[in-house]
Amino acid sequence: MSLKMAHRAGAIEPFHVMRILAQARELEAQGRSIIHMEIGEPDFPSPDPVIEAGKQALDDKLTHYTAANGLPELRQAIADQYHLRKPLAADRIVVTPGSSGALQLVMAMLLNNGDGIMLADPGYPCNRHIARLFNAEVQLVAVDESTDYQLTVELVEKHWQKNTKVVLIASPSNPTGTLISNEQLSAIYDLLEEKGGALVVDEIYHGLVYDETPDSALNAGDQVFVINSFSKYYGMTGWRVGWLVVPDDFIEVANRLAQNMFLAAPTISQYAAIAALGQEAEVELSRRREVFHERRDVLLPLIEAAGFKVRTKPAGAFYIYADCSEFSNDSMGLCDALLHQAGVAVTPGADFGSYKSNIHVRFSYANTIENLQEGMRRIQKWISNNQ
Numbered sequence: 142m143s144l145k146m147a148h149r150a151g152a153i154e155p156f157h158v159m160r161i162l163a164q165a166r167e168l169e170a171q172g173r174s175i176i177h178m179e180i181g182e183p184d185f186p187s188p189d190p191v192i193e194a195g196k197q198a199l200d201d202k203l204t205h206y207t208a209a210n211g212l213p214e215l216r217q218a219i220a221d222q223y224h225l226r227k228p229l230a231a232d233r234i235v236v237t238p239g240s241s242g243a244l245q246l247v248m249a250m251l252l253n254n255g256d257g258i259m260l261a262d263p264g265y266p267c268n269r270h271i272a273r274l275f276n277a278e279v280q281l282v283a284v285d286e287s288t289d290y291q292l293t294v295e296l297v298e299k300h301w302q303k304n305t306k307v308v309l310i311a312s313p314s315n316p317t318g319t320l321i322s323n324e325q326l327s328a329i330y331d332l333l334e335e336k337g338g339a340l341v342v343d344e345i346y347h348g349l350v351y352d353e354t355p356d357s358a359l360n361a362g363d364q365v366f367v368i369n370s371f372s373k374y375y376g377m378t379g380w381r382v383g384w385l386v387v388p389d390d391f392i393e394v395a396n397r398l399a400q401n402m403f404l405a406a407p408t409i410s411q412y413a414a415i416a417a418l419g420q421e422a423e424v425e426l427s428r429r430r431e432v433f434h435e436r437r438d439v440l441l442p443l444i445e446a447a448g449f450k451v452r453t454k455p456a457g458a459f460y461i462y463a464d465c466s467e468f469s470n471d472s473m474g475l476c477d478a479l480l481h482q483a484g485v486a487v488t489p490g491a492d493f494g495s496y497k498s499n500i501h502v503r504f505s506y507a508n509t510i511e512n513l514q515e516g517m518r519r520i521q522k523w524i525s526n527n528q
């Protein structure tokens with residue numbers, strides 16, 4: 142008898158971006174030049190003070206488990222970097238293996254079988270995939286430029302179902318880079334209090350917002366769950382360290398589940414993360430934010446000039462979500478053609494949901510300005526040869 146995998150595993154879709162990346166690498170191995178505009182992580186390595194702190198932790202032989210909810214000094218440093226109306230107690234912070242660990246923890250705490258979780262479409266794919274692993278019902282709500290690609294209190298109210306339990310918002314969003322306003326967050330928070338639902342906000346791209354400094358959703362009230370990470374702004378994707386802020390009533394259960402689900406986040410990475418929150422790293426990280434800012438301002442007009450439509454200016458992250466209907470109603474096919482014929486890797490909308498995903502692609506500007514300009518030159522040329 143052949144062994145069968147669990148239904149839940151069969152139902153999880155692959156990432157198209159990973160296929161594109163693998164094909165891009167294959168083409169490069171054959172000697173082709175490929176411009177990468179698909180990648181979802183900073184092109185910079187971790188800042189030097191982070192690397193030094195990681196090395197020091199190894200030299201000091203700090204290779205044992207930490208407490209399940211993380212090193213106390215790291216939790217305190219995380220709490221201290223928030224500028225909130227009310228100080229945040231370090232007790233409410235659980236350090237996790239990336240924000241992916243935080244996402245799993247929060248879903249494990251909140252979702253029973255068949256409970257609904259409301260998510261914006263387009264949105265970060267793992268949210269819906271992990272929710273399905275927890276046997277939750279994924280309730281996707283189509284969003285567009287009229288709400289800056291974010292849920293609103295009206296949309297939450299309209300799409301609320303009897304089994305809805307959690308509303309998850311990512312601000313800035315992946316793939317659109319757009320923010321939710323403080324007013325909307327507060328209104329959704331109040332509505333959920335009334336309905337007995339939980340608000341979870343993913344702030345992983347908060348450090349990478351360019352024209353303003355966004356407020357944390359923690360200001361909305363004491364019952365909000367906030368996910369964050371050292372991956373993106375701090376340039377530490379490979380270290381696998383993130384965090385979750387939980388309401389007081391969930392401190393004990395979060396700790397208990399963390400003990401069971403992953404024992405602790407990687408110890409060396411936690412020491413490195415303390416350095417990421419220090420003054421020295423901050424100087425470098427602010428400089429990098431300005432580099433991303435400049436890249437966005439260079440790339441956005443080039444994308445528009447090529448004939449793609451960007452309906453809301455992205456406020457942050459390093460993505461631009463663009464309508465490609467001028468060229469194709471099959472964004473997957475378009476991405477394949479751009480990769481193989483133009484030598485530019487871009488992510489198809491299908492990775493982020495189903496609402497108009499066939500006419501959208503995501504450009505990442507985690508690449509140098511020279512490469513972004515060259516990528517758009519190649520795309521322009523491909524368009525003039527193929528339209």
Ligand SMILES: Cc1ncc(COP(=O)(O)O)c(C=O)c1O
Pocket residue numbers: 181238239240241242265311314315343345369370371372378382383
């Ligand atoms: C919106 C969003 N949330 C969470 C993650 C997970 O990141 P990590 O587990 O590296 O913290 C990503 C990664 O791309 C993301 O884009």
